[in-house]
Amino acid sequence: MSLFTEVPQAAPVAVFKLSADFRDDKDPRKVNLGVGAYRTDDSQPWVLPVVKKVEKLIQEDDSLNHEYLPILGLPEFRSNASKIALGDDSPAIKEKRVGAVQCLGGTGALKIGAEFLRRWYNGVDNTKTPVYVSAPTWENHNAVFGQAGFEDVRPYKYWDAEKRGLNLSGFLGDMEAAPEHSIFVLHACAHNPTGTDPTQDQWKQIAEVMKRRNLFVFFDSAYQGFASGSLDKDAWAVRYFVSQGFEMFCAQSFSKNFGLYNERVGNLTIVAKDEDNLTRALSQMEKIVRVTWSNPPSQGARIVATTLNSPELFQLWKDNVKTMADRVLLMRAQLKEKLLALGTPGTWEHITDQIGMFSFTGLNPKQVEYMIKEKHIYLMASGRINMCGLTTKNIDYVAEAIHDTVTKVQ
Amino acid sequence: MALLKTSKLVSAVGAFSPSLGVFPSRASSWWTEVQMGPPDPILGVTEAFKRDTNPKKMNLGVGAYRDDNGKPFVLSCVRKAEALIASKQLDKEYLPIGGLGDFSKACAELALGSDSEVLKSKRTITVQTISGTGSLRIGSNFLSRFHTVAKDVYLPKPSWGNHTPIFRDAGMQLKSYRYYDPTTCGFDFTGALDDISKIPEHNVIMLHACAHNPTGVDPRPEQWKEMSEVIKKRKLLVFFDMAYQGFASGDIDRDAWAVRYFIEQGHNVLLSQSFAKNMGLYGERVGGFTVVCADAEEAKRVESQLKILIRPIYSNPPMNGARIASTILHTPELRSLWLDEVKGMADRIIRMREMLVTNLKKEGSTHNWQHVIDQIGMFCFTGLKPEQVERLTKEFSVYMTKDGRISVAGVTSGNVEYLAHGIHQVTK
Numbered sequence: 001m002s003l004f005t006e007v008p009q010a011a012p013v014a015v016f017k018l019s020a021d022f023r024d025d026k027d028p029r030k031v032n033l034g035v036g037a038y039r040t041d042d043s044q045p046w047v048l049p050v051v052k053k054v055e056k057l058i059q060e061d062d063s064l065n066h067e068y069l070p071i072l073g074l075p076e077f078r079s080n081a082s083k084i085a086l087g088d089d090s091p092a093i094k095e096k097r098v099g100a101v102q103c104l105g106g107t108g109a110l111k112i113g114a115e116f117l118r119r120w121y122n123g124v125d126n127t128k129t130p131v132y133v134s135a136p137t138w139e140n141h142n143a144v145f146g147q148a149g150f151e152d153v154r155p156y157k158y159w160d161a162e163k164r165g166l167n168l169s170g171f172l173g174d175m176e177a178a179p180e181h182s183i184f185v186l187h188a189c190a191h192n193p194t195g196t197d198p199t200q201d202q203w204k205q206i207a208e209v210m211k212r213r214n215l216f217v218f219f220d221s222a223y224q225g226f227a228s229g230s231l232d233k234d235a236w237a238v239r240y241f242v243s244q245g246f247e248m249f250c251a252q253s254f255s256k257n258f259g260l261y262n263e264r265v266g267n268l269t270i271v272a273k274d275e276d277n278l279t280r281a282l283s284q285m286e287k288i289v290r291v292t293w294s295n296p297p298s299q300g301a302r303i304v305a306t307t308l309n310s311p312e313l314f315q316l317w318k319d320n321v322k323t324m325a326d327r328v329l330l331m332r333a334q335l336k337e338k339l340l341a342l343g344t345p346g347t348w349e350h351i352t353d354q355i356g357m358f359s360f361t362g363l364n365p366k367q368v369e370y371m372i373k374e375k376h377i378y379l380m381a382s383g384r385i386n387m388c389g390l391t392t393k394n395i396d397y398v399a400e401a402i403h404d405t406v407t408k409v410q
Numbered sequence: 411m412a413l414l415k416t417s418k419l420v421s422a423v424g425a426f427s428p429s430l431g432v433f434p435s436r437a438s439s440w441w442t443e444v445q446m447g448p449p450d451p452i453l454g455v456t457e458a459f460k461r462d463t464n465p466k467k468m469n470l471g472v473g474a475y476r477d478d479n480g481k482p483f484v485l486s487c488v489r490k491a492e493a494l495i496a497s498k499q500l501d502k503e504y505l506p507i508g509g510l511g512d513f514s515k516a517c518a519e520l521a522l523g524s525d526s527e528v529l530k531s532k533r534t535i536t537v538q539t540i541s542g543t544g545s546l547r548i549g550s551n552f553l554s555r556f557h558t559v560a561k562d563v564y565l566p567k568p569s570w571g572n573h574t575p576i577f578r579d580a581g582m583q584l585k586s587y588r589y590y591d592p593t594t595c596g597f598d599f600t601g602a603l604d605d606i607s608k609i610p611e612h613n614v615i616m617l618h619a620c621a622h623n624p625t626g627v628d629p630r631p632e633q634w635k636e637m638s639e640v641i642k643k644r645k646l647l648v649f650f651d652m653a654y655q656g657f658a659s660g661d662i663d664r665d666a667w668a669v670r671y672f673i674e675q676g677h678n679v680l681l682s683q684s685f686a687k688n689m690g691l692y693g694e695r696v697g698g699f700t701v702v703c704a705d706a707e708e709a710k711r712v713e714s715q716l717k718i719l720i721r722p723i724y725s726n727p728p729m730n731g732a733r734i735a736s737t738i739l740h741t742p743e744l745r746s747l748w749l750d751e752v753k754g755m756a757d758r759i760i761r762m763r764e765m766l767v768t769n770l771k772k773e774g775s776t777h778n779w780q781h782v783i784d785q786i787g788m789f790c791f792t793g794l795k796p797e798q799v800e801r802l803t804k805e806f807s808v809y810m811t812k813d814g815r816i817s818v819a820g821v822t823s824g825n826v827e828y829l830a831h832g833i834h835q836v837t838k
Contacts, residue, residue, distance in 0.1 A: 004703060007556050010714035013507070013721060037503060045501035059496050065482040066731075067474060068692045071453060104540065104724035111723050120444045143722035216440070247440050261504045262729035273439035283447035290450055290572060291579040292723065294543035298693035299730035 014139070015380065022378045030376040031398055033389040036192070036357050037261060038324050041391045046324070048259045050316040054306045064302075069295045071286045073102020073267075077301040080308035081267035084231060085221060085238055085250050092242050096275045099282045101268040101289065102296045106222045106253025107140060109268035110185075113218060113249045114148035115288045116281070121216065122181045127151050130182040132174065134158035136382060138192045141185055141220070156184065159194045164350040164362055166196050168205070175209045181216065188221035188250065189234040190356020193384035197227070197355055203237045207244050217241055217248035225257040227356045229325035231318065247273050254304050256357065257321050263300025324388075328357065331390040338399035345406055359385050363405065370409045375401040451571050452811060459809040467807035468825055470816040473623070473788045474692055475755055478822045483755070485690045487748040491737040500733075505726045507717040509538020513732040516739035517698035521652060521666055521683055528673055532706040535713040537720065538727045541697040542653045542684030543572065548699050549649060549680050550580035551719045552712075553614060557647065560612040566590075566602075568813060570623045570651070573616065587615070590625045595781030595793050597627045603640055611645045617672075619652035619681075620665040621787020624815035628658070628786055634668045638675050648677045653684040658787045660756035662688075662749065678702040685735050687788065688752050694731025755819075759788065762821040769830030777837060788819050798836040806832035 012020075018034040032043075040046045058064060072078065078100035083093065092098050103109040114131075122129045127149045133141040135155035145153050156178075157170025175184070186206075191197055198206060210217060219238050225231045238250055254265040268285075272278035289295070307313040336351040351359055363371065363383040371377045377398060379385045390398060449457065455471030477483045508514065518529060518536040528534050539545035553563070563582045565573050566589035574584050587609070588601030609615065617637075622628055629637060641648060650669050656662040672679055678701075685696035699716070703709040720726075738744045767779045782790055794802065794814035802808045808829060810816045821829060 004556060004701075004708055004712055007708070007711045007715055009711045010718045012714070013717065016506070045503050047499075047502055051502070055496070059492060065484050066488070066691050066693050067482050068472070068686075071450065104728065107721075107725040108723070121440060123443075140721060140725065143718075147719075147722040255504075260502055262502050262726070264724060264726070264728040272441060277439040277441040277444070280444045280446050281441045284444055286450065287447045287575075290453075290543075291576045292544070292547055293540035293695065294572070295453075295693070295695075297540070297695040297728040297730065300728065 018378050018380065021372075025376055025378075027376040029397060031378065031389060031394050033377060033379040033385040033398075036256070036386050037388065038256060038259060038357070039388045039391070041327065041393070043389070043391055043394075046259060048317070048320040050307055050313055050320050051259060051303055053316070054303045054313060057306065058299075058302060066298065069102070069298050069301070071289050071295050072100070072282065073296045074298065074301040074305055076309060077305040078102050078267060080305055081252055081254070082269045084224065084308065085235055085252055085269050086242060086271070087232065087235065087239055090239070090242065092271050097272045097278050099270045099272070099278045101270070101282070101285050102301055103251075103266040103268050104264040104293065104296060105255055105266040106220065106251050107144065107266070108264065108293075108296075109251035109253070109266040110141070110144045110220060111148065112285060112288055112292070113251055113268050114145050114150070115292070116285055117183060117216070117218075118149040119288070120281070120284060121183070130154055130179055132156040132178060132182055132184045134185070134187065134191070136193055137185070137187075138220070145185075158191075159196065159360065161362070164347070164360070165353070166198055166202065168198070168202055172205060172209055175206070175213055175215060178213060178215060180214045183216040183218055184210065185218050185220055186237070188219045188224065188238050190223035190227035190358070192222065192356070193358050193380065193382055194360040195354030195356050195358045196350075196360070198237070200236060200240075203240055207241055207246075211244060211246070217246045219248065219250040221250055222253040223256055223356050224252070225318070225321040226325055226328075229322040229329070231321070242271055247271060247277075254300070258304055258307075258317070260300045260303065263303070264297055265300035265304055328387045331387045331395065332359070334392075334395055335387075335390060335399060338395065339402060342399060342403045344399075344403040357386055357388055359387055361385055361402070363402070367405045367409045370405050371401060375405070377401050455809050455811060462807050462809070464807035466825075466828055468809065468820060468829060470808060470810040470820040470829075473687065473817045473819065475687060475690060475788070475819040476822065478758060478824070480820070480822050480825070483690055485748065485751045487738050487744045487751060488690060488734055490747070491734045491741070491744055494737055494741070495733055502729070505538070505729055505732075507720050507726050508713065509727045510729065510732040510736060512740060513538050513736040514698060516736055517683055518700055520662065520739060521655065521669055521681060521698075521700065522673065523663070523666070523670055526670070526673070528702050533703045533709050534700055535703065535709045535716065536698050536700040537713070537716050538732050539682075539697040539699045540724065540727060541686050541695040542651065542682055543576065543697075544695065544727075545682035545684070545697040545699040546573070546576050546651065547580065547723075548716060548719055549682055550577045550582055552701070552716060553647075553649075553680075554581040555719070556715065557614065560610065560614070562610070562613040563649070564606075564609055564613060564615045564646075566616065566618065566622070568624060569616065569618070571811075573651075582614070585613075589622075590627055590791065592793065595627075595791060596784065597629055597633065599629070599633050603636060606637065606640050606646075607644065609644050609646060613646055614649055615641060615646045616649045616651060617668070619650045619655070619669050621654035621658035621789070623653065623787070624789050624811070624813060625791040626785030626787050626789045627791070629668075631667065631671075634671060638672055638677070642675065642677065647680070648672055649680040649682070651682050653682075654687055654787050655683065656688040656749070656752035657756055660753035662752070673702060678704065685731070689735055689738065689748065691731045691734060694734065695728060696731035696735050759818045762818050762823075762826060763790065765823065765826045766818075766821060766830055769827050770834060773830050773834035775834045775838065788817055790816050790818050792816055792833065794833070794837065801836045802832050805835070808832050
């Protein structure tokens, strides 16, 4: 008689199952438009040249060791990473009210932020505070906040399927109606999975409502630099909110923009009202980290810190980021062009209006199934594709497949 | 509620620009009610040590190995493995949620022995974790969610300081069983058996596989055997914490003996492993969590649930350290080198224990310091009381935890006399 007899088989995480199915598919035409990782035009993973360079430096530096990092992480990483999000000249940084916790990827940063909020936000241990995530959102948002103890994770209107764009009035309406102090998870740029971001003007409207309704701002920034190719442009929303005086969190991931996926490099940037509040908050963050992973992994943070600390390496990094962003923009332009040339039913402006790694194609679940089964093109049931999966070699096949699917399957 | 008043204040103040240099009052922050957290008792010691300007200062706080010059030690097998890995020019794609397969396999074999029946029958599941802490955390989350028959975790008294907060944060209740006997500075075997025999059925009992932290006191094999019997009678779920395999005796098989014995005796254990100390991979966060299940089918179900627990914490684990550990364990000449280096570390610690006792005698101490030699692993429970520890720190700049624990790894042939002198001064 086992203690675990009653443990049910859990469903696999969809995005990883998709990759597994792709791997097992023997069809030579197969294309993986599933998981969000950058690919070159040869469909290969890409270790950034700057990363190769820095890893070599680290490898050759005999003075480095593998000692524990402090609980909150590598100091040079934390401060430099926050600067990337907020800008070198950020007034909040000058005022010493910005702090950070090095975390395991963007997920880890969301986790630590969520755990802190559950303990200390809106009264102590207030698990009833609603947490709003966009409809749709990265599927793990729900689980991160749910597992952190929040009992009420709800959607806010975001994606307008009919017009294939932002449902701004729905979004603003949900914020007006949200209980005061509700937590809102905002995508800083390159919304996952829709690729649809608010314009600057729309962000201003969002900020105005959030301030008036006393809503908590929790940015998820996983694609800075990757969206437009410009770090500063992609950080506009985060910086605007800081300039409006919000106390807020920003969960940063360096998985995509540094290509450091498996080294788990993330940073939870905290903007507080003043240094005193920041200090106390960080001390409590330490306690949370200590019972979760004690201290974070050193390799990835070292790579990022070394890069950001050196003007030459920093420039090389920015170039590498732009290379990735540019390839994505090219694929977007070409896909739209080909769909239009084929006369594919529907409108396809959203392919180039959307930004970042992902595109919400508008394909419905039946059409997605057809794409996978008949065309061996793997995408998420939501119709989300990873633009990085497109290459000059497969884009014709994919465009034709979409055309065929949309005409045959309704 | 204080913060409702706060939010009204924020509304009243309205929009303001921090760049004008007008600082809002503390009352207008979300974090007004956030208390200053106390410094971590163990890691806080290092921070206090760093601030001390005494040239003779000694850090005997956190358990990180130091060589005889007091310097961090990067194992040669690690450097060689790193060079090998660098030459392969691998990509940086996400690992699976459960981590690097090669690593998990090697990790399990190291602990259980490659001829282990439970490995052969595939009724274990091992996932890569964020070192020992991460492993304990996943384990405690798993217990909290699925081990619904009982909610109590019994820790030895004393145990690693972070065990309690981890299990508590996961929703488990903490209790203890007698373990350390302060009168002998040794194992309270009768007390332990007595307490264990009274633990209500199905609760969880945590056992330190070897090199007990913080006392350095381990049961002898015949004592482990009796404990196994009582634990079996009480139908307790065994959770082994093995953070020092190889580091205790210098022999990895010997240090894993208790874990293997219990499994052979039919306990389907939970096991946390860390490679922080035995491979010196502290900051790379390399560990494993293993569940021994009834059969292969159950192992699959358990695996699926572990992934569900892991994903909302950090999605998937870091590659670097696991890759190094896996390379070492799978490459014969690196594995041999590692075994030698682990033995080297263990031997140096044993030597320091002996030197400390020799020097205490030389200082003229009349206390019985035999326990310093009898205890095993990185730590030594000196028997010093909190007031004595405080004096040792204040007067001699010797940093250690309040419970009298020293990390012998921080002792060198260059400072052992000074340490003996200090200890003698505060205990005579």
